[in-house]
Amino acid sequence: DGGITQSPKYLFRKEGQNVTLSCEQNLNHDAMYWYRQDPGQGLRLIYYSQIVNDFQKGDIAEGYSVSREKKESFPLTVTSAQKNPTAFYLCASSRGQGSNQPQHFGDGTRLSIL
Amino acid sequence: AQKITQTQPGMFVQEKEAVTLDCTYDTSDPSYGLFWYKQPSSGEMIFLIYQGSYDQQNATEGRYSLNFQKARKSANLVISASQLGDSAMYFCAMREVYNFNKFYFGSGTKLNVKP
Numbered sequence: 001d002g003g004i005t006q007s008p009k010y011l012f013r014k015e016g017q018n019v020t021l022s023c024e025q026n027l028n029h030d031a032m033y034w035y036r037q038d039p040g041q042g043l044r045l046i047y048y049s050q051i052v053n054d055f056q057k058g059d060i061a062e063g064y065s066v067s068r069e070k071k072e073s074f075p076l077t078v079t080s081a082q083k084n085p086t087a088f089y090l091c092a093s094s095r096g097q098g099s100n101q102p103q104h105f106g107d108g109t110r111l112s113i114l
Numbered sequence: 115a116q117k118i119t120q121t122q123p124g125m126f127v128q129e130k131e132a133v134t135l136d137c138t139y140d141t142s143d144p145s146y147g148l149f150w151y152k153q154p155s156s157g158e159m160i161f162l163i164y165q166g167s168y169d170q171q172n173a174t175e176g177r178y179s180l181n182f183q184k185a186r187k188s189a190n191l192v193i194s195a196s197q198l199g200d201s202a203m204y205f206c207a208m209r210e211v212y213n214f215n216k217f218y219f220g221s222g223t224k225l226n227v228k229p
Contacts, residue, residue, distance in 0.1 A: 031215070042221040043204065050215060058216075088157055094217075100147045101164050101209070101215055105159035 002027045006091050012084060012114045013078065019110045021076045023091035030089035032074035033092040033103065036060060043090065049074055078111060086112050115140050118206050120220035127196045127227050134181070135191040135223045137206030145211035148189040150180065153203040153222070161202075165189055193225075201227045 004025045013019045025032065033052050035043040045058030049068040063082025068074055074093075078085045088110050092103040119138045127133040139148065165173045165180045173180040177198045181190040193200055205218040 033217070040224075041221045045216065048215060056215070088160060090157075092159070092217075101166065102147075102149050102161045102164055103159075103207075104161065109156045110157075113222075 004091060004093055004104055004106035006089075006109050008109060010013065011109055011111045013111060014114050016080045018077055018079050019085075019111070021078070023074045023076065023106060024072055025074075025091075025093045025104075025106075026072060027093055027104060028071075029093035029095055030071070031094045032061065032068070033094075034058075034064070034066065034074070034076045035090045035092065037088045037090060037108075039088075046089075047096075059064070067088055073090070116220075117141065117218035118208055118220035120206055120223050122223045123221075124224045124226070126226050127193075128177055129198060130195055132192060132194045133223065133225065135193070135206075137187060137189045137191065137220060139187050139206075139208050139218075141187075141208065141210055143210040143212050147209045148180070149207040149209070149217075150178070150189075150191045151205045151207060153202075153205065159205070163191070166197070171181055175198070181225050196227045198227050198229060201225060 007022045023026040033048040034046040044060050046064050047066040049055035049066045057070050065077045090108045094103045117192045131149045133187045146167045148165045163173050163175045165182045172182050179192045203222045203224050205222045208218045
């Protein structure tokens with residue numbers, strides 16, 4: 001079955017530590033996205049990528065970094081510069097163009113501060 | 115201005131009754147897509163239904179239908195015969211043809227189905 005796999009499901013970060021969240025898709029989608037969701041809130045876009053080796057900042061990119069070395073993979077690093085990283089992180093993918101293409105989501109990673 | 119507005123933070127519905135979740139949008143693109151997602155307490159986002167701006171008929175998917183009123187820029191989700199498993203957060207989203215890189219999400223509506 002095609003889908004999006006996020007790992008780990010739960011992640012704990014110590015002060016001053018960088019952590020990386022994994023996102024892999026086998027849907028052959030061109031576009032991939034990272035969102036942050038705080039409790040009871042909507043989704044906020046962190047980064048997105050339309051093609052390999054290219055990505056753009058979303059609305060809340062500060063304190064985060066990404067890479068897109070392979071079409072299937074779009075890892076997100078939460079750096080020590082992100083002072084309030086506790087949140088639920090969702091990865092998504094979609095076909096590149098066309099307003100009729102939905103996003104498909106992974107199951108998310110819950111990140112907490114130790 | 116907000117691209118997607120969901121004005122109902124929370125709603126209750128009795129099991130087996132129908133419920134309408136409101137969504138209004140703002141765009142000047144000639145072509146766009148509207149989507150509804152369900153997010154249960156476990157966190158995953160489940161795609162429910164899609165409506166294209168040029169579609170003449172309202173979209174339907176099983177118990178879900180979309181009441182699309184283009185002139186009013188509204189795309190309300192109707193859930194018929196509510197079930198306990200429908201209790202979740204529901205998000206309305208939009209994708210524009212000229213800015214297809216981004217999806218715009220509303221703030222969500224939390225639906226509680228009462229037995």
